[in-house]
Amino acid sequence: MRPSKKDQIIAAAIDIITEGGMAAVTMDAVAAKAGVSKGGLLYHFPTMVALHEGIHEKLAADWEQEMEHLAGGTADEVDRDTRTEAFIRSMAEKSTPAELIVTVHAITTPNMSASWDAVEARWSPPPPDDDGRGSNAFAARLAADGLWIHNANTPTTPAEKARRRHLIDHLVEWARTPDEQV
Missing domain, CATH: 1.10.357.10 (Tetracycline Repressor, domain 2)
Structure with missing residues (x-):
């Protein structure tokens, strides 16, 4: 089963964190790494806070x-x-x-x-x-x-x-x- 776009975005953000820390997590960087448009990213995570919450929720889960x-x-x-x-x-x-x-x-x-x-x-x-x-x-x-x-x-x-x-x-x-x- 293919990962959902939301899961793909979170995985990309985690990869970016591994490579450059939390400061490297920008909407543009995550969209590019996930292979989605910035609009697609914003559909799932409308703010940086929502993206950060998604990262925390995924890793805690x-x-x-x-x-x-x-x-x-x-x-x-x-x-x-x-x-x-x-x-x-x-x-x-x-x-x-x-x-x-x-x-x-x-x-x-x-x-x-x-x-x-x-x-x-x-x-x-x-x-x-x-x-x-x-x-x-x-x-x-x-x-x-x-x-x-x-x-x-x-x-x-x-x-x-x-x-x-x-x-x-x-x-x-x-x-x-x-x-x-x-």
């Missing part, structure tokens, strides 16, 4: 789909440990420079984080409660966040992949360890 695949179900169909493991594995196993750039854009641009926040609310281990319960899972999540940033900026060799797999397994085990055992 892809992230959630990845976690559903890793967990074997949706966030409401699996237990907390399974959600936590899927979150850690999705964060720690792969990332791209474009995802990193778009995530920073979500954090630094008003009203751009809604798609990400919704996915994170369903999947991420919550911060520890006042008694410290949940500290291990949350700390493992934070470590996975750091590995996600590292992965976006570090070439992947076979040895590096093996180290990452070992570290990811350790983070998952840590997240499942009761807090009083650490």
Whole structure:
């Protein structure tokens, strides 16, 4: 099945982000890269804000789909440990420079984080409660966040992949360890 024009436009914008960052995303550049007229682009995304929202929605939806695949179900169909493991594995196993750039854009641009926040609310281990319960899972999540940033900026060799797999397994085990055992 051919991708829709809307999907084609988003894919082109993500390619541009990979090549030149968010500043390189202009209506003219995206239309040219997507092989559509500027009018065709404006039909789907009438403003730059709408285009940015579309990029965020697409990448957040892809992230959630990845976690559903890793967990074997949706966030409401699996237990907390399974959600936590899927979150850690999705964060720690792969990332791209474009995802990193778009995530920073979500954090630094008003009203751009809604798609990400919704996915994170369903999947991420919550911060520890006042008694410290949940500290291990949350700390493992934070470590996975750091590995996600590292992965976006570090070439992947076979040895590096093996180290990452070992570290990811350790983070998952840590997240499942009761807090009083650490």
